[in-house]
Amino acid sequence: MRFVFRRPPILFALALIGAAPPPSTAISTLSPDSETRWVSFDLTPGNQIRFTMAVNGMPATAILDTGVSASVISRDFASVHRLHVQPRGHASAIGGNVAIGWAATQSIALGGLTRRGGGMIVTTLPAAATGTARAVDILIGHDLIDAYALEIDFEAKRFRLIKSGRLPFRGLSAPLSIAANQNVYVTEALLGGRRLAPMVVDTGDGSSITLSQESFRAARITGLPTTTTIAYGLAGALITDLAIVPSLAVGKLTASDVEIRVERRGGFSHEIGAAGRIGSGFLQQYRVLLDPIAGHIVFGPSSQTGKPPVRSTSGILVATEAARLRVLHVMRGSPAEVSGWRAGDLICAIDGTPVPADYSNSPISSWSVGSPGRVVLLSGCDGRERALTLGRFY
Template sequence: MLLLPLLVAAAAPLALPAAQPVGSATLARDAETRWVPFELTPGNQLRFTMTVDGRPATAILDTGVSYSVLSRRFAERAALKVRPGGNATAIGGVVDIGWTPTATIAMGGLTRRGGGLTVATLPAIATGSADAVDLLVGRDLTGGFALDIDYAGRRFRLLPSGRLPFRGFTAPLSISRDRLVYVSEITLGAARLRPMVVDTGDGSSVTVTAGGWANARLPGIPTTTAISFGLAGAVTSTIGIVPTLRLGELTARNVEIRVEPAGGFSDSIEAAGRIGSGFLQNYRVLLDPTAGRMILSPVPHADQPPVRSTSGLLVGVARDRLKVLHVMQGGPAQAAGWKEGDMICAIDGQTIPADYPASPLASWSAGTPGRTVTLRMCDGTERKLTLRDFY
């Protein structure tokens, strides 16, 4: 199943199963020239190819993960020895983890010799793509260097800490002592929220706790609901769009905010929330925790309002059909009686193509308010849905 842009995925901090050797990571002398190309998945995640013990592996760059995670499927295929490691907290619940030693890991100008990887099941639905990836690249591989992410150019590279390859707005950045992930802070309304996990593996924009949202005191923001998927399952959140948000020197405008329910994942790891790739992709980003800074250089139209659903349906693609994964609160679909699990086989007479997420047809769910869309259900019946603004 493939997630559409309005439905984002989210990875989570994971802990090393036990005290294990961490290996030695070095940068090549020409690391500055060794850009790693990536594709931005429908879940707003950075997907690329690297090598593990000489074998090609598909990976997602995930600064919200403390120790890089290898999929059990890859470990089994490569006949790697996996030691049991107990379990770890992830978005959606708890996942079983293990650990496997590795000889070499390489991406761009970085090579790590020795050490190993956490091992867990990596379902496709949690990584924003039709196909599951082999690896989540976390803080243990990138945290000692400056990470330069050129979202517009769809490429990233690792540089020695202290390098400043471009100018932009500066915000604080460090590695948290407890969770060992990238963290910063934001000002939202009346609230200063910290620590905020800087999480390139989270496809959403900015997520905050229910308490943080209440402390921000932002009356009059229309909200609805949305669903996201983590390694351990689905989470429903409240979403709204705030006029401004401050991140260090940067004032960002028209920012989508997700509000987790009380006692949610951020509360469980004692964080104020997450800054995800849905937000970061509006900038060229330098993450350099050793130097204590994050640099953000806006891309054109960085402050444009985000795409909003006008249908109230969040759907996933299952071959030649769309499955309703969530009906947004207060939207036209909820008013018309749509339910989770409803299956759509055609939109205005067009069947669902294999490349649906990249096709113009996929824009219907955030189309012009007032437009009426005819949806043929997979049971042969037809429904009409009139689009409108609702948050």
């Protein structure tokens, strides 16, 4: 199943509760040539940083995720490679709770970083959480990388780990630390003149900015057109409100027209004591340096800096299933809602063109964010045709 529409966000945040993993006896080293050891990545359909690394000498597909409180191995990977998994209780994930275990590892290799000994949390990593047909094997969290500076070059699709204190480019800075309670990267933001803290810096979250309901209300931003959207976490799907705010500041950086998702009451951010999250949808507008030891995050300019967010003009969020689209969510107040579209509806052709196997990478997929006023003819898999007039609704 592939999710389509601006790479709909996938949310991998995970907070450990219950039994903790055993104390680590791991020894990590950074190679002298670490600055040349760039790690190439691609962005998943869920907008996550995906790359290849090695665990116990075996290749593994990983997601760079500063929003998990400890690095994670999938149960499938542990089973295939015969890692002994010890039950360790449960963890709080976006969408609910998940069962976790712990497994010892012999070695981990990632760019210029090598770790000997130690272990990792084990849980189920569903394929739906990346928007692809194949699940990833690893989530790389702060516990493996926070002793170093992490530079992410989104334009070149590469990242590297370097010594803390290095400043390989100039930019605007914001404070950065590892939260003692959440064990994740945190900073602070300013919205409507209100300080929002802590804000989790979450590279595993494909969205832009997510706020708890309490934080958004405290900012007292009024008169914003809002709608709804869907996202997927380790524990399942969740619906959030969605709006575009005129400006938001993170340290010395002020960004305009920022997409904000607002969790429902008692959401994940509230549960872990955070004001919200800054996801990869926001970070990828910049060249980013995360250095918690030095105490800062640095935002450098890129060709994506200042570009306005892409808005849906249809209100239909879909996933591909073979040669058809399944409607996952109909956004509140959208042309699709007015036209009577519902989650679960199936689409087999767009303007007379059958849905191709590579739909998400084809030009035809841009119809859902087309120009307001355009009329799109959607053919249901039952043979019924329905015209949809696109429009701006948030």
